[in-house]
Amino acid sequence: MEVEILEIRDHMGRHPPFEALSDDLLDEVASQVEVSYFRAGTDILAFGDPLEELLYIRSGAVEIFRRSGELYNRLVEGDIFGQFSLLRDRRVRFPARALEDTLIYFLPAAVFEKLCEQDEAFADFVELEKPRLKAAVEAQDKSNELMLTRVRKLLTRAPVMAEYSDTVQQVAKRMQDASATAALIVRQSDDESQRTYTDRNGMRWYLVGILTDQDLRNRVLAEGLSSSVAVSEVVTENIICIQSDESVHEAMLAMLRSNVHHLPVLHRRTPVGILHLSDIIRYETHNSLYLVNNIFNQPSVEGLARLKPDVRSAFIHMVNEGANSQMVGRAMTTIGRSFTRRLLELAEEDLGPPPVPYCFMALGSMARNEQSLVTDQDNALVLDDRFDPAQHDAYFAELAKRISDGLAACGYSYCKGDVMATNSRWRQPLRVWKDYFKEWIVHPNPEHLLHSSIFFDLDGVYGDEALVEQLQALVAEQAPKSPFFLAALARNALNRTPPLGFFRTFVMEKDGRHKDVINLKRRGTAPFVDLIRVHTLACGSQAQNSFERLDEIAQTQLLPEGTGERIRDALEFISMVRLRHQVLSLEEEREPDNTVEPANVSDTERHHLKDAFQVLSYAQKFLKFRYPVPSRS
Amino acid sequence: MLSFRLATPQQPSWDDYFAHRAETTRDGRLARFYGEGSLHPDTPIGEAPLVALDLETTGLDARRHDIVSVGIVPFTLDRIALPKRRYWVVRPRRPLEAASVAFHRITHDEIADAPRFEAILETLLEQLAGRLVVVHFRHIERPFLNAAVHEAVGEEFKFPMIDTMSIEAQRYRQTAWARLRRWLGRPSVSIRLHNSRARYGLPGYQGHHALVDALATAELFQAQVARHYSPQAPVSTFWR
Missing domain, CATH: 3.30.460.10 (Beta Polymerase, domain 2)
Structure with a gap:
């Protein structure tokens, strides 16, 4: 690759949607761009002009407007625009103007089309706002599987190991040194069985059983045995083990079933720890x-x-x-x-x-x-x-x-x-x-x-x-029989609006002002809850939870196809950002609240939040249209 | 105000010079280049076909040093046609010195198989013909190209150039404010390519590669016209 293209390639390769492209496609993109400079205040795209290229901001900042002249978005280095029109009639829908001195890379429509065809992620990114947010929420949901916590997560140290031929005193000493309440007993073995494993030094061992505090008391002291008796005399054989990737829940059941407090944990056949009932209890107290x-x-x-x-x-x-x-x-x-x-x-x-x-x-x-x-x-x-x-x-x-x-x-x-x-x-x-x-x-x-x-x-x-x-x-x-009430409630639900998006690390308001914090409840979840309530009352549902309400609304014709899904994803995403920031505050020993500083939000999260705000904005507009004030004649 | 300087009586117009050379040159390549003619001095800059050019050389003296690479990028005030870029590494007549290798990063290996300047001359002239050349610091490009063509063909090689560095000098070194700064002992504003670009909000590029610098020069010129001139300004305002 030629050096001059590297300048372009490296820059584009750091920003979505180009960051995920294959090397070959990225090379092709970089070798095809044209360049132009726009002084602050000059027009880049005028409404209705033919458009044959995707625009990429190499440096500077750009304002995007609606046809009405209303500010639609502000973009910065690494952002793209024009894709909306490229995918439709190739005429500029959203005029653009340089907010700062700006250098633009132009990517020909043919290359843009090729990217959409060959790279699904790219197509998703440029096509619509929805799939991007949906994918984000789905990714969040996937991590739910973690709710099934694995046993290995509760292990804090390797098990105490002792040999079959050791005396009980030697084993007790080793347990004392490790502050452990149990030890695993092994003996060398050349046979292959379910109980054998090979350690890091290549030695092959057979897992005989476990010796616990309780065994030392009940089988040694209480029986009057000498401390020099071999552990083989008192070890519990036929032990119950559990695999390290089993769930904590499974471990608890195993303990209950066989009435034991210690559970050796294996990774395949190698012992990796001993789980004690108190580990589970400590974990479950957070439950x-x-x-x-x-x-x-x-x-x-x-x-x-x-x-x-x-x-x-x-x-x-x-x-x-x-x-x-x-x-x-x-x-x-x-x-x-x-x-x-x-x-x-x-x-x-x-x-x-x-x-x-x-x-x-x-x-x-x-x-x-x-x-x-x-x-x-x-x-x-x-x-x-x-x-x-x-x-x-x-x-x-x-x-x-x-x-x-x-x-x-x-x-x-x-x-x-x-x-x-x-x-x-x-x-x-x-x-x-x-x-x-x-x-x-x-x-x-x-x-x-x-x-x-x-x-x-x-x-x-x-x-x-x-x-x-x-x-x-x-x-x-x-409520469903009271159109005047619904219309009034719908209007009332528009009192709190989302911001337009973000500009660098600021919240950008619809009038173009910047703020450095945002209240995610007031500007995000609460307006969603308000508008969902209006639809719920309109369809006579008695559901209370917003997500359940959305399910019931989906049974009716109140919302256009797909809208409910979009609202659900957007609400879920904003809610999770809010919750995660509250946890962050708690972990940093600050009092949690509903505000978030965009500077503390990742790039991708900002993109998704912006999408979610846009969903909210559309949903609010629809509300006004769906519940008009009836003429009282 | 600049055209007045260029129109000094002792300097023939570029138009006349091109016509004269087209007739008198004995080299077919130069005949075709000069035969394309020079732009009319009144052509608005916004309508002029331009080409940014940069050379990397083994040193600063055209009599002792050689060209090692050439980068060109055709453009207009509206658009820099980067896909039409050209770039050549050429083999210097004299061996590379370590110091210059560190500077332009072209190594002995790269030039070992590279063509001589003469071999690229025809294509280079075709690319430049009919376009107004834009450089940053013409006191490298003009003498080095002249020397290289003289070596290959035995004739002089001159043509008008726009020099983005002199535009910067004029704007930031020759004003009353700049003189006051000098008088006060303040350092002059830097007019090197990278520093000049920064004044216009242009990004920092990895310098000292002929093609990157040509692209950087094209962007700088677009920015200079956007800030200080109008697209209607005649080309004679700019060329030297």
């Missing part, structure tokens, strides 16, 4: 199920509050193990609900049984099974219609106060909007709630819309859940 069990065993609010660090480690554990956002959301919600239920149980023990039936109702993210570590409490009390304020409210006010204070002590901060059962407005009998809901649907003014978007994600946590189910049914029945 959310273990944590939930622990919550229900706490006798006091103080005890519950002490579990805060465990909640954090369960969260970190799950995200690091590759759980997807739905799994994390569900587990964190289960934990949150368990705290709430346990607090209610403790309060009832103290205050006595409730004077009338009630249901403690979760709202917002808890109702949707989408809690993360950073979460407020949103709750309310639905009381039986026999409720008499004068007679009963003192009990429920006290109950609400205990739960709210208890949750705050456990790390669920008070709701800033006072959407808590401590607020008498949200501590009402069922008929009042029904009136509230009907009123909000019939008169969707800004305040009512705000309430709808909080209270229409609702679920019973504790008590007589039929009370909440009646409310869920009411919403599912009324």
